[in-house]
Amino acid sequence: MxxxxxVNGFNLPEFGMQASAEKPELTKSELTRSDxxxxxxxxxxxxxxxxxxNSATQxxxxxxxxxxxxxxxxxxxxPLIAACNSGDSSFDVLTIGLSAAxxxxxxxxxxxxxxxxxxxxxxxxxxxIWDVAKLIQDAGFIMEQIHLLPPVNNQRRxxxxxxxxxxxPVTQSPAVCSGCGRNLLVRDHFSKIHRAYVGVQIDAEDxxxxxxxxxxxx
Numbered sequence: 663m664x665x666x667x668x669v670n671g672f673n674l675p676e677f678g679m680q681a682s683a684e685k686p687e688l689t690k691s692e693l694t695r696s697d698x699x700x701x702x703x704x705x706x707x708x709x710x711x712x713x714x715x716n717s718a719t720q721x722x723x724x725x726x727x728x729x730x731x732x733x734x735x736x737x738x739x740x741p742l743i744a745a746c747n748s749g750d751s752s753f754d755v756l757t758i759g760l761s762a763a764x765x766x767x768x769x770x771x772x773x774x775x776x777x778x779x780x781x782x783x784x785x786x787x788x789x790x791i792w793d794v795a796k797l798i799q800d801a802g803f804i805m806e807q808i809h810l811l812p813p814v815n816n817q818r819r820x821x822x823x824x825x826x827x828x829x830x831p832v833t834q835s836p837a838v839c840s841g842c843g844r845n846l847l848v849r850d851h852f853s854k855i856h857r858a859y860v861g862v863q864i865d866a867e868d869x870x871x872x873x874x875x876x877x878x879x880x
Contacts, residue, residue: 706850706851706852707850707851707852707859708788708792708810708852710810710811710812710813713742713783713809713810713811714742715742715745715746715781716781716809717751719753719779719780719781719807720753720754720777720779721753721754721756721776721777721779721780721781722742722746722753722754722755722756722780722781722783723756723758723776723780723781723782723783724739724742724743724755724756724757724758724782724783724785725757725758725760725769725782725783725784725785725786725794726739726757726758726759726760726784726785726786727759727760727761727762727785727786727787727790727791727814728759728760728761728765729761729762729763730762730786730787730790730814730815730817731786731787731814731815734785734814734815735785735786735811735814736785738785738811738812738814739757739783739785739811742783743755743757756776758772760786760790760794762786762787762789762790762793766790766793766794766797767797769794769797770797770800770801773797773798773801773803774801776801778802778803780803780807781807781809782798782803782807782808782809783809783811784808784809784810784811785811785814786813786814787813787814787815787817787831788813788817788818788819789817789818789819789831789857789858791810791811791813792810792854792857793857795808795810796857815833816833816878816879816880817831817832817833818831818832818833818848818858818859818879819831819856819857819858819859820832820837820839820846820848820858820859820860820861821853821856821858821859821860821861822839822841822842822844822846822861823860823861823862824839824842824844824863825839825841825842825844826841827839827840827841827842828856828858829841832848832879833878833879834848834876834877834878834879835847835848835876835877835879836848836864836872836873836876837861837876839861844863845863845864845865845872846861846862846863846864847861847862847863847864848861848879849861849862
């Protein structure tokens with residue numbers, strides 16, 4: 663049993679993260695290499711357990727993606743927002759709608775004015791919710807304050823370890839890297855540093871060794 667808490671399905675040592683705040687700076691090549699090293703038997707795909715309202719927090723912040731599957735994202739947050747308004751509850755509620763294309767960076771200004779005791783609930787695509795989670799942490803909040811709802815679709819952000827390109831989200835495996843053109847197998851290894859799934863060239867040994875049909879990602 664690990665002595666470290668699991669957050670959103672992750673355990674700190676599984677990502678090579680140190681418990682101490684004195685974490686050494688890494689070069690780009692070292693950072694990329696250490697983040698991609700797999701531990702046998704360790705599953706690193708995020709898990710999204712059911713989310714309930716943190717009633718001990720006065721400030722409830724709901725963040726939803728508006729440019730992809732908006733109805734699904736809104737529906738995920740609706741019960742939590744309703745819980746804020748039920749009975750004798752008197753929470754301070756803030757709802758924020760963002761576009762992944764140009765709205766996420768603007769969130770930093772809003773976060774700077776929020777109390778450090780706030781709770782956050784984020785709904786959207788997987789890439790969106792992890793981008794938002796990083797911004798929230800960069801603003802001084804901790805992951806335990808951030809509740810990520812299940813992704814609204816099966817799109818995955820893919821990181822290419824060969825050219826370091828992060829192509830547009832993919833829905834099938836293998837996928838072609840837009841940077842180097844390699845055929846990448848989309849693994850269930852999620853890089854928290856890159857906030858993306860790590861691909862690996864599927865036909866590195868034999869260029870003809872490709873599946874007849876691409877597999878739809880779940």
